[in-house]
Each structure stands twice: as C-alpha cells, then as structure tokens.
Amino acid sequence: xxxxxPLVATxxxxxxxxxxxxxxxxxxxxxxxxxxxxxxxxAVVGLALTAYPVGVERGLMTRDEAAARTLVTLxxxxxxxxxxxxxxxGYRGFYYHFLERGxxxxxxxxxxxxxxxxxxxxxxxxxxxxxxxxDGPEKEIRAVADFLYRRVxxxxxxxxxxxxxxxxxxxxxxxxxxxxGYSEALLLYVLGLGSPTHPLPKKSYAAFTKTYEWRRIYxxxxxxxxxxxxxxxxxxxxxxxxxxxxxxxxxxxxYFENSxxxxxxxxxxxxxxxxxxxxxxxxxWGFTASEGPGPGFVRxxxxxxxxxxxxxxxxxxxxxxxxxxxWGVAASIPFAPEIVVPTLSHLEKRYPxxxxxxxxxxxxxxxxxxxxxxxxxxxxxxxxxxGPIVLMIENYRSGLIWNLMRKCPYxxxxxxxxxxxxGWLAGR
Numbered sequence: 001x002x003x004x005x006p007l008v009a010t011x012x013x014x015x016x017x018x019x020x021x022x023x024x025x026x027x028x029x030x031x032x033x034x035x036x037x038x039x040x041x042x043a044v045v046g047l048a049l050t051a052y053p054v055g056v057e058r059g060l061m062t063r064d065e066a067a068a069r070t071l072v073t074l075x076x077x078x079x080x081x082x083x084x085x086x087x088x089x090g091y092r093g094f095y096y097h098f099l100e101r102g103x104x105x106x107x108x109x110x111x112x113x114x115x116x117x118x119x120x121x122x123x124x125x126x127x128x129x130x131x132x133x134x135d136g137p138e139k140e141i142r143a144v145a146d147f148l149y150r151r152v153x154x155x156x157x158x159x160x161x162x163x164x165x166x167x168x169x170x171x172x173x174x175x176x177x178x179x180x181g182y183s184e185a186l187l188l189y190v191l192g193l194g195s196p197t198h199p200l201p202k203k204s205y206a207a208f209t210k211t212y213e214w215r216r217i218y219x220x221x222x223x224x225x226x227x228x229x230x231x232x233x234x235x236x237x238x239x240x241x242x243x244x245x246x247x248x249x250x251x252x253x254x255y256f257e258n259s260x261x262x263x264x265x266x267x268x269x270x271x272x273x274x275x276x277x278x279x280x281x282x283x284x285w286g287f288t289a290s291e292g293p294g295p296g297f298v299r300x301x302x303x304x305x306x307x308x309x310x311x312x313x314x315x316x317x318x319x320x321x322x323x324x325x326x327w328g329v330a331a332s333i334p335f336a337p338e339i340v341v342p343t344l345s346h347l348e349k350r351y352p353x354x355x356x357x358x359x360x361x362x363x364x365x366x367x368x369x370x371x372x373x374x375x376x377x378x379x380x381x382x383x384x385x386x387g388p389i390v391l392m393i394e395n396y397r398s399g400l401i402w403n404l405m406r407k408c409p410y411x412x413x414x415x416x417x418x419x420x421x422x423g424w425l426a427g428r
Contacts (some may be wrong), residue, residue, distance in 0.1 A: 001398050004328055009332065012393040015058055015359035018386040019048045028073025033382045034358075039107050040099040043116040047071060047387025050236065050401060053130040054394045067137045069128045074144040080104055082151075086170045093198075095120060095140030099165070111167035111175060122237045124148050125191075125411065127403040149410065154192035154200050161169040163199075164208035165189060179210040182225050184238040186255075194414025200331050205418040209247045215228025216266045217316060222261040223251070226314025228288040228328040231259035231386075233332070235389045239402035239411050242423030243415065254278035254423070256335065261357070263336040267343075269315040270324075276301065277322035279366025279375070282339075283346035287315040288328035290385070291365035294321065302369050307368065322367040326360035331388035334396040353377045358386060 014031035015196060018203035023030045031049045032041035046306075052066040079091035087105045089409035096106040097113040119158060124375055129140040130144035157164050159174045164185065166177040215224040231402075237398050240255040248254055278300070293309035300322075307321045314320075316373050326347050333340045347364070354364050354377050362378035362385055370376040394400050405411045 002396065004393070004397055007345055008330075008333065008340060008341060008393060010024065011359050012054075012397075013058065013060065013354075013382070014357070014392055015386050015389045016051060018358045018381060018383060019055070020061065022383070023048055023069065023073075024095075024101070025077045026072070027102075028069060029076065029099065029101070030383055031101065032098065032384070034380045040101055040104065041383055042095045042099065042113065043098060043119035044383030044387065045073060045232055046120035046123030047115075047121075048385060049392070050126040051387060051390050052124065053404070054390055054400060057398070057400060058282065058405050059358060064137075067131055067141060070131065071137050071141055071144070074124065074127065074141060074148065074326055076104060077148055078144050084170050090117075091168070093117075093148070094157065094168075109169070109171075110335045111169050113167045114164050114179070115166065115188055117152065118185075118191050118286070119233065121191055121197070122187065123147055125400060125408050126237070126404055129408050140161055142247075149191075150195070150197045152174050153198045154195050154197045157192075158200070158204065159404035162204055164192065164202075164204065178190075180208060180315075182212045182223050182230065183211075184230050184233040184293070185235060185424060188240060190234075190411065190414035190418055193416070193417040194410035194412070196410070197325070199249050202417055202419075206246075208379065212247055214251065218266050220261055220265070221251070222265065223248075223255075223258045224317075225262065226287070226316065226318030228262065228266065228286065228314070228325075228332060229312075229314045231255075231262050231326075231335070232331045232388055232392060235259065235406050236388060236395070237332055237401060238411070238415070239395075239399070239424060240420075243420050243423055246419045249421070259332070260335040263332045263339065266315055267339055274316075275312070276334070277323075277367050279322075279350075283343045284350075285315075285343065286326060286329035287313045287318060287320060288323040288325050289313070289380040290323060290328065291380070291382070292321060292323045292363065293368045293370070298368055305367075307365070323363050323365040325352060325363040325385070325425070327362065327385035327389055330360065331392040334392055337396065351375055359389060362369075 028398040029040040030040045031046045055061040056066045094117045097110040098108045100107040106173045124145045126143045163178040167175045210386045213224045266285045270280040273280040289312040293306045294309045358381045365376040367378040
C-alpha cells in the first residue's frame with residue numbers, strides 16, 4: 001500500500017462522488033456526463049461497477065451499499081431486452097453505446113458497441129471477483145455476472161473475419177471498421193479469448209497485433225499510440241507489469257513500461273511545443289480524448305487556428321489544438337507518478353477553475369479566452385474521464401483492481417490464449 005500525496009488522495013475521493021451521486025437508484029444506470037438529460041453510457045456503467053469496490057476499501061460507502069447498487073445494475077442488464085429490435089438494450093450479449101435514461105433502451109441511433117461492452121464487462125467481472133461472500137446478495141452478484149459474460153457472442157462480432165468489428169446496428173448491420181492496430185481493444189480481445197461459451201480464435205489476437213506500429217520518438221522506442229486513453233483503459237483491469245505477449249517479447253519491454261514511455265513522450269512534446277500553444281510545458285501536458293472549446297477558429301499570435309469540441313487528441317502525431325485533459329494525466333499515475341503529481345499540482349494552482357465538485361473538469365485550453373478570462377475550462381464532467389482517475393489512482397495505491405482480475409479465471413485464460421507469459425502469470 002503506497003501513501004498518496006494529499007492532492008491525489010483528495011482527488012480520488014472527490015472524483016468518486018460522481019459514482020455516488022449520478023447513477024439512477026432504480027436501475028443502476030449511469031449517465032455519460034453531467035449535462036442535464038445526457039444519455040446513459042454503457043462504458044460508464046462498467047466503470048461504476050469497478051469503482052464501487054474502491055469506494056468500500058476507501059471508506060466512502062459500505063460493502064452492503066456497494067453490493068446492493070451492484071446487484072440492481074446487474075439485474076437490470078440480465079432482464080433488459082436483447083434482440084434485433086431497434087429499441088432493445090442489446091443484442092447477442094453486447095450493448096448499445098448509449099441508452100435512454102429511465103428505460104435503458106437504445107438511444108441516439110447508437111451502435112451496438114463491442115469496445116464499450118468490453119468496458120462494461122470489466123466492471124461485471126470486477127464485481128464477481130470482489131463480492132466473494134456466501135450471503136444471498138453476493139452469491140447472486142457472482143451468478144448474474146457470470147451469466148452476462150457467458151452470453152456475449154464474441155465470435156459473431158468477427159463477422160467472418162479475423163478481427164473484431166467496432167459495432168453493429170439493426171438498420172445497417174456491422175460497421176465497416178475493425179479493431180486493428182494498438183488500441184484500447186487489447187482488453188476486448190483478452191475478454192473475447194477468455195470466453196467459455198463464444199471464444200475468439202487465437203489467430204484473432206495475432207491479426208490484431210500484426211498491424212502494430214513501432215516508432216522511435218525523441219530517442220526512445222515504443223509501441224505507438226498518440227492518445228493516452230489507449231494506454232490506460234486496458235490497464236485499468238489488466239496488470240501488464242512484466243507480462244508480455246509475443247510482440248512485446250520481441251521488443252524487450254512490456255505494455256506497462258510502454259505506457260510509461262508514452263507519458264514521458266507527451267511531456268517532452270509539451271516542452272518542445274512545436275505548434276506554439278500557450279501554457280504548454282513540463283507541467284502542462286495530457287493529450288487524450290476530451291472536450292474542447294470548439295468547433296471553430298481562434299486568432300493566436302496573428303495566426304488563425306482551428307479548435308475542436310470532443311475529439312481524440314494525442315501527441316506527437318495526433319490532433320493538437322491547445323487542449324489538455326487533467327484526467328489523462330491523473331490516469332497515468334501508475335506509469336509515471338514522478339511527472340503526474342507535479343503536473344496535477346501545477347494545473348490546479350495555475351487554473352483553479354479546473355477543479356470543482358467532482359474533482360478535475362474534463363479539460364482546459366490555455367490559449368482560448370473565455371468571458372474575458374485567460375484559458376478555457378470545460379463546464380461538465382464525463383463519466384468516461386472520472387472512472388480512470390478513481391481506478392488508476394487505486395491501482396497505483398494498492399493494486400486493488402489488478403489483484404482482483406488476477407483471480408478472474410476468464411482474464412487469466414484470455415491472457416494465456418493471447419500468448420502472454422511471465423510476471424504474475426507464470427505458473428498460473
């Protein structure tokens with residue numbers, strides 16, 4: 001157990017409040033963000049299920065309360081309609097990206113999302129691993145969680161190919177995109193390979209990693225992904241310290257070390273600041289999926305610059321419009337605490353408006369003026385940002401989620417079938 005910097009400990013507690021106050025008590029569904037009327041995000045539900053054990057261990061809720069919330073959520077998804085109907089909650093065990101508040105049915109014509117379902121399943125399996133008691137509620141949590149995981153038809157989502165599709169809609173069928181190249185889908189493949197009912201073939205993981213891109217950046221070699229969230233999301237649940245697949249064995253590092261390099265790479269990019277944005281530096285970085293002040297254009301130093309709203313930012317080589325995301329920094333704390341903690345401290349002191357009721361707001365842009373004040377700050381919280389802050393701080397602090405998933409037979413099986421070896425996995 002590591003002692004936390006007071007700022008980091010307080011940030012975790014503040015951020016956890018999102019999962020205390022935002023879920024619907026009757027269904028357990030959790031909104032995408034704090035905008036009134038925002039839809040339910042299936043991925044954020046998964047993050048909430050993962051966060052409840054953290055709340056118990058940190059004394060922010062009781063075990064009975066966490067178990068009750070978890071069981072309400074799992075029962076909802078067990079009973080929700082699965083079918084080809086356009087207003088179902090899911091199909092073949094997968095779920096639509098966004099659901100309607102109240103009913104939990106598909107909304108916004110969203111896609112049946114393979115990746116967002118994986119994030120949901122991360123929460124389902126965390127609940128099953130944590131609630132190991134013999135009383136009625138905890139036994140039922142394990143039984144329903146197992147049912148939900150076993151129901152997912154991963155092989156169907158291959159759509160007769162070697163790699164998984166991004167999603168499906170009842171109107172048009174499978175989306176044209178497949179999960180190839182290094183991405184957050186690392187978690188999706190591990191869960192698919194570990195399925196006892198509809199397992200992916202081993203060749204699917206080989207096809208996924210075949211399109212990886214290895215780069216030398218600022219003198220350091222790494223598996224390339226410009227946005228930080230790609231490095232972070234799989235490792236909320238997967239402890240990849242010392243555990244390597246065939247690709248990483250050839251390169252001589254593991255994914256955890258690669259993510260450390262990615263964080264330092266972003267800091268070096270911010271110090272170099274090739275596009276001349278305001279505020280960037282040693283303690284102002286963090287390029288990932290986030291809100292932004294756009295869409296539109298701004299004049300900065302005599303030049304017209306394009307800015308964006310919500311988009312996947314990344315550096316180097318990704319989209320950079322002057323916007324940084326404190327959540328992306330915080331979620332890198334297990335990888336690079338020596339640069340994360342000073343950066344969070346700097347952002348809080350330099351831009352005090354960025355921290356509010358649920359910790360850090362989604363993002364800020366020091367180059368864009370807002371209402372006569374220097375620096376634009378987002379006006380909402382996103383559950384997809386809040387979850388990684390809570391969970392990665394906890395993994396850094398105690399390894400709680402990593403240790404729970406080490407005990408999950410489906411995760412162990414998935415890692416092994418993907419070809420991971422070494423570290424804690426050796427001898428399992």
